[in-house]
Amino acid sequence: MVTNLRTCDLTDPLGIEITRPTLSWQLTGTGAQTAYHVRVEPGLWDSGEVESADQRVAYAGRPLTSRTAATWRVRVRDADGTWSGWSEDARFELGLLAPDDWTAAWITHPDWYDEGDPRAGEGRPLPLLQGEFTLAKPVARARLHVAGLGVYVATVNGAPVTDAVLEPPYTDFTRRVVYATHDVTGLLRDGANTLAVELGPGIAHVFPHQDRYMKFFGSKRAPMAIAQLEVGYADGTDDRFVTGADWRAAEGPTVRSHWYGGEDHDARRAPAGWRPVAVRPDAPDVLRSRACPPIRVTERLPATAKLVATDGTPVFDVGTVVAGWAELSLDLPAGRYLRLVPGDQLDAYGRVVQSKPTTGAPIFNTYVTKDGPQTWHPRFRYDGFRYVEVQGLPEHVGAEAVTALVLRADNPPTGSFETSDGLVNDIHTIIDRAVRGNMYSVLTDCPHREKLGWLEQTHLLFDIVAYNYDVAAYYRELLVTIAEAQTDDGLVPDIAPEFLVFDAPFRDDPNWGGAIVRIPWQLYRWYGDRSAMETHYDAMRRYVDYLTGKADGGILSHGLGDWIGLDPSTPVPLVSTWGYWRAAHTMARVAGVLGRDDDAKRYRALCDQITAAFAGTFPESGSQASQILALDMGVATDETALDRIAEEVAGGGITVGEIALPALFRVLGRAGRHDALWRFATSTLHPSYGYQVRHGATALTEAWDGPTRGLSQNHYMLGAIESWFYRGLAGIGQAPGSNGFRRLLIEPAAPGDLESVRASTETPYGKVAVSWTRGDGEYALDVAVPPGSSAEVRLPNLGPDLGLDRHAVPEGAVRLGTRAYEVPAGQWAFRAGR
Known part of the structure; x- marks a missing residue:
């Protein structure tokens, strides 16, 4: 079928x-x-x-x-x-492909528009826009095309048109705004209908203020909206209702929203003072349709406890660090002022900790109650938190008053991973939680103080995201945003969209900008999708050529180095030159796949030049990161380097930062040094993942010392071990030369005292699953290969008690060599024992 x-x-x-x-x-x-x-x-x-x-x-x-x-x-x-x-x-x-397909106009509240003042409207309640129309005939089909800046909520007859939230996604709003298309047939009624759009400034319009935290301030676009409702009647005729001068505007109950600092809502306020809207003549030129899953509420986590600080302040604990909304459910009289302070940690007195290096400070949301039962959460921004301090709450209100609504881009989950070791399972959980906490319309580095699309994680950690989520469409959309950020001279900044311009290396580092080259190749390898390479080829080529123009004899000297590494002796030029080499190496492969043979030859020659310069410039000794990157490039000739690094890692002496960390797992995994990686994976000493778990981390943190240091408690940049969990311990990978998991390589390791692993992931052909157990002299490996794929299965060397002569190989498996077998699609059981 x-x-x-x-x-x-x-x-x-x-x-x-x-x-x-x-x-x-x-x-x-x-x-x-x-x-x-x-x-x-x-x-x-x-x-x-x-x-x-x-x-x-x-x-x-x-x-x-x-x-x-x-x-x-x-x-x-x-x-x-x-x-x-x-x-x-x-x-x-299909959506609306040409500008002429739009007859709607961009509109806003007149108090939020002044041609000479981009900050018009700041400090005023958020605008509510509303249009009315009448349907006199039965409707067969209705589509609403809608966009807004910076965040909009659209309703038809009071009902939301979608469960997507925080729309639209990040873009460079001066160049492109994403619209969505919704089937609203079921929301329409005979006779009078109302279409409404409520607006918040979002990250498109970050205004300065003194009382709350802001990462930056500035405006790409002030709040405005556009909507086009196209109705097809049962009699074959059609009609169109659009935003325009006939719409009305009022001030809504949300009196302020700031992307970083918080949101204020007065539930007693009803929309009032309706006035004609202002039609915006300076509207965005380009509307593009949504091409990937939107942000949605993906989990509801009721508070696990209501804590009370030493001064009596109630603090609600949702049990784990998340990103999203803290929702209040109350039954109170009108007029009570509540202040909600979100955070990831508590101080010695039981109050929420906020500071610049953790969440940013101060961040808070306020809510003024109406009378009776009521539910509220922010709608135009989000927070990172585990704890919510609610100031002004009556004493009798219990833990049921707060629920965390967890938000993320709704990329379908695809992976599962579980072992017999509880600590390793917990490490997998905190990494996955941090990915979820930063998987928004771009991949952010933390959901509170930054909320920016730093690019190094998007490609260095592509596989830890892709093993667990279907990101084929999502990553293509990330690439569009990255390409938009590229400058005329070829530079790709460290963040995209580039909402603010950082200085020097924080804007220009090849291990960040290299995402524009690496991601198309990764999409091809993972999903068999060539389209990103074809679409962005010129941008990729311009970036590598930009780096070449900055290099001196093959050495690239600028950049951030091995960010957050524990050994400061790693030279910045060494790390940048490795990033330059990796971009050129990838470019040669991309050109080869696309049949651009001259470019492939040119970039192969560039790789050779960079490799020779690297080998001639940097000594083979040096920091752990220096040696790992040299091994990854294939330029190290010191045969003892691998042994030395494996011994250091096994002893818990890891010193690399986030750039070299994925290479460390890749290099040691390829070399079969799984026992060394296992000892590091199960360590609870600093630095280690286990240290974070044992000290209370519920999501991966920004630094190795995690909860014992005041940095972000929701950061996935150090999560590279997750790729080794899937590829090393579970053994789920691709055979050389395969793309899109057409041909699998199943090669599980069985290091240390690990007794079992069960893992799976969805490939373009279906689910591949691996389960193995060992104990009492027996070993069992079960493999599921999806139809359309085949697999080479390599059994681990299990020692003298489980020799080759005792292997039970399933019928139909073709032996390729020592402990290696070829199998087609199906369920395969391999057994070994005394």
């Missing part, structure tokens, strides 16, 4: 703008596909019977235009020549 049909790596997307969308599917059973047949209706494309094992194809039918609504299905043929039945239908709809 054919299942999981997706368009552009999304399920039944609305409002896409790609006119040659990628159509993909998965199979059930174990048979191999030898041909496919795709039909896209109504009459848009019939591929015919195509001899191919591809399960990812580009639409090649009639030209798709704005508002095209299509359904599609696929059938496949197996190796015996038998065709499957047709799959269930999938669908996609």
Whole structure:
């Protein structure tokens, strides 16, 4: 059977703008596909019977235009020549592809617009915009295309049009604003209807103020909105209702919202003082459709306890560090003023800790109650917290008053990982929690004081994100934002979007900017998707050429070095030159895949030049990071370096920072030094992941000393061990030369006293799962290979008690060599014992 049909790596997307969308599917059973047949209706494309094992194809039918609504299905043929039945239908709809498709205007509250004053409206309640329209005929279909700046909430007849929140996503709002398309057919009613949009400034308009924390201030765009409701009637006619001069504006109950400092809401206020809106003539030029999952509420965590500080202040604990909203549920009389102070840690007196290096300070939300039962949370910003101090709350209110609404980009979870070792499981949990806490419309480095898209994590830790979440569409959208931030001379800044310009290395480091080269390659390797390499090839090439223009004889000297490393002796030029080499090396591979042979040759020669310069400039001895990066490049000739580093890591003497850390796990893992990595993984001494767990971390922290040091308690940049958990302990990887997990390499390690591992991840072809156990002289390995894939399975060297002569190999596995077997799709059980 054919299942999981997706368009552009999304399920039944609305409002896409790609006119040659990628159509993909998965199979059930174990048979191999030898041909496919795709039909896209109504009459848009019939591929015919195509001899191919591809399960990812580009639409090649009639030209798709704005508002095209299509359904599609696929059938496949197996190796015996038998065709499957047709799959269930999938669908996609195109959005508004041309500027002329928009007849709506950008509008705002007149008090929030003054042509000569970009700060107009600051200090005033947030604007509420409203339009009314009448439907006189039965509606068959209705689509709402809507965007806003900086954050908007849209409703039809008082009901939210979507469960997506904090819309729109980060972009350079002066160049591109993302709109969303929603099916609102079910929200409309006969007769009078109301479409409303409430606005907050978001990160697009960060105004300066004195009473609360702000990372920066400045305005890309002041609050405004645009909405276009297109209605198709049952009789075949259609109508359109749009934002324009006939809309009205009022001040809403949210009296202030600041992206960093907090939000203030007075529930007693009702919208009043309705006035004609202001139509914005200086509106953004480019509206682009949403191309990846939005931010949603993905968990609800009720407070596990109501704590009381020594001064009597109530503090609610939701049990784990999260990012999102603290929701109040109360039954109180009107007029009580509450101040909510979020944070990750408590001081010795039981109060929430806020400071500049942790969360930023002060950050707080305020709420003035209305009368009776009520529920409230901020809507136009978010916080990072575990604890919420609620000042002004009556004593009788219990723990049930506070719930954490956990937000993140709603990329589908794909991975699972569990071992027999509780500490390792806890490390996996805190890394995953930190990824969730920073997976917003961009990958941030912390959800409180920064909320910025620092780029080094996006590519250095791509695999720890991709093992656990489907980020095919999400990472493509990240790339669009990164490419927009590239300057005319080729520089890619360390953050994207570049909402503020940092100085020197904090703006220009190859291990940050190199994301524009690495991510397209990673998407190709992980998902088999060439489109990002094709789309961004010129930007990638311009960046590597920019680095070449900054280099001196192959050495690149500027940058941040091995950030947050424990050994300050690692030379900054060594780390930057490694980043330069990695970008050039990746560029050569990309050019080769795309058939740009001249470029491939040029970048291979550049790699050779950089490698020779590196070997001739930096001594083989030096810091741990220096040696690891040299080994990763293949320029180290000291045969004892690997042994020396493995011994240091096993003894807990890790000194590398976030740039060299992924390379450390990669180099030692490739060399089979899993016992050394295992000893580090299970250490609880500083520095280690176990130290963080044992000292109370519930999400990965910014520094090795975690909860015992005042830095962010929700930071995933040190999470590189997660890739070793999946690739090393579970053994889930790709065979050399494979892309998109077409051919798997299953090679689990069994270090130390580890007794079992159970892990899985979704690939483009379906779920691959590995489970192994050992004990009492027995070893069992179970492997699930999805249809469309095959696998090489390499059994670990289990010592003399579990020799090769005692292996029980399943029928159908083909022996490739010592402890190595080839298997097709299916369930495979390998056994060994006395």
